Amino acid sequence: MRINAQVKTNVRFRTLALRTAVCVLLGCGVPTESSLAQSESLDETDTRAIMKANFLFHFAASNEWPASSKSGDFNVAVIGNERLFEELVDKYAFKMVGAQPLKIHAFHDVESFKGAPSMHLIYCDPGGDALSALAKSLEGKPALLVADSEGALERGAFINFVAVGNRIRYQINADQAREKGVLIGNKIMSWAVTSTP
Amino acid sequence: MKKYRTTHWMQAVLWGAMVLVTCVLHAQSPVERASRLAQSGSWWEAYDVLAPVIQSEPQRSDARAWFMLGFIEKELHKSSGESGAEAPHRVQSVASFEQALSMPALPTKDRETAREALDFLSRTYFREAIDRVEGFTPGSTAEILGLMSQYERIQTTLNPQFDKSDQRADLHRYLGQAHAQLLETERHAGTAMERELFEGAVEHYGKSLAFDPDNYASQYNLAIVLYNHGVRQLKRIDHNTSMFELMEIQDQCVALFESALQPMQQAYTQRPERLETLKGLMTIHYALSQKEESDMYRSKIEDVLQKR
Numbered sequence: 296m297r298i299n300a301q302v303k304t305n306v307r308f309r310t311l312a313l314r315t316a317v318c319v320l321l322g323c324g325v326p327t328e329s330s331l332a333q334s335e336s337l338d339e340t341d342t343r344a345i346m347k348a349n350f351l352f353h354f355a356a357s358n359e360w361p362a363s364s365k366s367g368d369f370n371v372a373v374i375g376n377e378r379l380f381e382e383l384v385d386k387y388a389f390k391m392v393g394a395q396p397l398k399i400h401a402f403h404d405v406e407s408f409k410g411a412p413s414m415h416l417i418y419c420d421p422g423g424d425a426l427s428a429l430a431k432s433l434e435g436k437p438a439l440l441v442a443d444s445e446g447a448l449e450r451g452a453f454i455n456f457v458a459v460g461n462r463i464r465y466q467i468n469a470d471q472a473r474e475k476g477v478l479i480g481n482k483i484m485s486w487a488v489t490s491t492p
Numbered sequence: 493m494k495k496y497r498t499t500h501w502m503q504a505v506l507w508g509a510m511v512l513v514t515c516v517l518h519a520q521s522p523v524e525r526a527s528r529l530a531q532s533g534s535w536w537e538a539y540d541v542l543a544p545v546i547q548s549e550p551q552r553s554d555a556r557a558w559f560m561l562g563f564i565e566k567e568l569h570k571s572s573g574e575s576g577a578e579a580p581h582r583v584q585s586v587a588s589f590e591q592a593l594s595m596p597a598l599p600t601k602d603r604e605t606a607r608e609a610l611d612f613l614s615r616t617y618f619r620e621a622i623d624r625v626e627g628f629t630p631g632s633t634a635e636i637l638g639l640m641s642q643y644e645r646i647q648t649t650l651n652p653q654f655d656k657s658d659q660r661a662d663l664h665r666y667l668g669q670a671h672a673q674l675l676e677t678e679r680h681a682g683t684a685m686e687r688e689l690f691e692g693a694v695e696h697y698g699k700s701l702a703f704d705p706d707n708y709a710s711q712y713n714l715a716i717v718l719y720n721h722g723v724r725q726l727k728r729i730d731h732n733t734s735m736f737e738l739m740e741i742q743d744q745c746v747a748l749f750e751s752a753l754q755p756m757q758q759a760y761t762q763r764p765e766r767l768e769t770l771k772g773l774m775t776i777h778y779a780l781s782q783k784e785e786s787d788m789y790r791s792k793i794e795d796v797l798q799k800r
Contacts, residue, residue: 335672335716337772338723342745342779345726349738352731390731458781461746482735 341378346463347418347443347456348382354441354454355392355416357483361437361476364415369395372411374402374429375420405429414438419452426450437476441465453477457488464488521550523557526564535567546588555595559602562588566609575620577638586613586646593649607650614646621663628670630685633692636667661704665713668696672717675724682728693717701755708762712769715756719776722748749779765796 355369369392373380380401389396392415402408405425408417415438419426422444430440430451442452453472456465467487469479520528522545529538542551542561551557565585572581589606592598598606621639624632640663647654671693680686697714700707722745729741753776760769774789 335713338720340723349729386730461780
């Protein structure tokens with residue numbers, strides 16, 4: 296927040312710069328900083344959150360879920376990524392996944408997720424041991440664990456976001472998902488960079 | 493009878509005086525008559541006397557006639573409220589002064605006055621160009637550039653060594669900003685106009701940099717326009733976006749983000765301590781999934797803030 300406040304620009308700056316330029320040209324003697332004048336403001340939207348939110352929606356909508364998961368709300372948990380949660384709530388909350396309305400839940404960290412109600416899709420931002428512990432806690436549950444950290448598939452995630460050529464793509468461990476009764480859809484499989492068959 | 497003769501004599505004198513005055517007036521040249529009328533502020537009357545005969549001899553070869561017409565046209569322009577590169581009285585005034593200056597017979601004092609008048613007129617073109625950038629509307633670029641060209645042409649006439657680079661760089665930067673501001677309003681979201689505004693912004697920042705390659709503001713603003721346009725595309729992603737479309741949009745956005753990186757890095761090279769460029773680089777690298785680079789600039793921002 297502090298950084299944002301410090302660098303925030305003002306659209307009035309352009310007018311000031313123009314006026315200054317005119318004053319200088321017309322000999323008003325106003326010292327100019329026009330060479331530094333800038334009015335464009337950086338869009339601070341979390342671009343990766345936008346992409347990941349849409350991917351998560353497709354992961355929810357394009358896979359085949361076990362019959363036991365096809366009633367009630369379609370629950371998605373976001374652990375440790377507030378902006379992704381906000382993006383999901385903004386654009387995807389209550390959109391239908393089959394006959395189920397999408398419901399988004401936010402958790403600060405893996406610890407706070409403990410005791411949470413049953414989820415269909417869980418996105419976990421923290422990696423490492425926290426991810427391993429989460430994967431362990433989900434054993435036997437038909438929940439699809441999605442991560443964005445190095446070595447996440449080895450730690451028990453089914454889908455892991457990776458950077459390929461400056462783009463967000465994902466790896467899939469389809470075997471593990473199938474063991475849980477979640478059948479990864481062809482559309483999702485076809486865009487994966489690496490996957491176990 | 494005597495009284496009748498006296499009255500008759502007075503009428504004859506009066507008539508003679510009138511004839512004499514008329515002869516004197518006709519003896520004055522159009523330049524002299526126009527000058528007298530101009531001195532009394534009767535600009536239109538002065539114009540009516542001089543303009544119709546300016547192309548006829550002897551006025552045509554008279555530097556003073558062109559000088560006078562230049563002034564008359566200048567005043568008519570000021571009172572008319574006309575604007576635009578083609579405002580007729582201003583165009584004529586400039587042409588008349590230039591004609592006068594091209595004639596060696598123009599006295600030194602008049603020559604200096606004509607140069608001052610031309611300088612004044614050129615600045616009115618510049619001021620108008622700036623006003624139009626401030627109230628920018630799509631399609632007004634040609635008019636703005638026309639006004640600026642007039643300013644530059646006259647300044648070059650007055651001073652053949654006149655260097656237009658700095659002001660051109662500024663004008664194109666302002667035009668870039670004007671295009672970008674309209675883009676930010678989202679008024680033209682998803683339309684051909686949006687594309688036009690985006691391309692206009694990029695083009696003008698590019699031209700600004702062609703005139704002044706080290707212009708920090710143009711480099712920074714160009715980077716922001718490219719980056720923000722990518723973000724704008726991303727923001728339109730929603731639940732109706734297919735995977736195929738998502739990948740296509742991502743490709744377009746990454747291309748824009750990559751294009752934004754170079755000018756932002758150039759801006760950073762010039763002003764390494766400025767938070768806005770550090771933040772720009774941090775954000776662009778983040779959008780390009782380059783976490784290490786993004787984190788590096790984040791820590792630089794923290795360093796700068798700590799020093800303050």
